[in-house]
Amino acid sequence: MRQSVFYHAIYRTPEKVPPAGGLMCDEATSGPPRTVLWNHVSRAWEFSRSAGARFLYDEEARERKTVVSRAEAERIAREELGIELPTEAEIHQIVLAGEAALPMS
16 A cells, blocks of 8 residues: 655754654655644644755755654654644645645746
């Protein structure tokens, strides 16, 4: 079965010393990034194409993240961030709502 969501632990430094500072969920696509991240300020999971692109494609930001399994992402969310990881269906709904709110070009 092909994976539809990839999970990335985001660390404060390239040495990736725990605890993780954040988590990013990346819905697989051949188009623009479909990323959902935990927003520490609003205390909510949010769609962010620009932040996702930075962590996926910017070399300096990429050095601070690592791909993890869903089980590991759930553990990091619960034990290191004190939050719950959304289900893949919830991630997809966050992406759809975020894309719908984007300005038309």
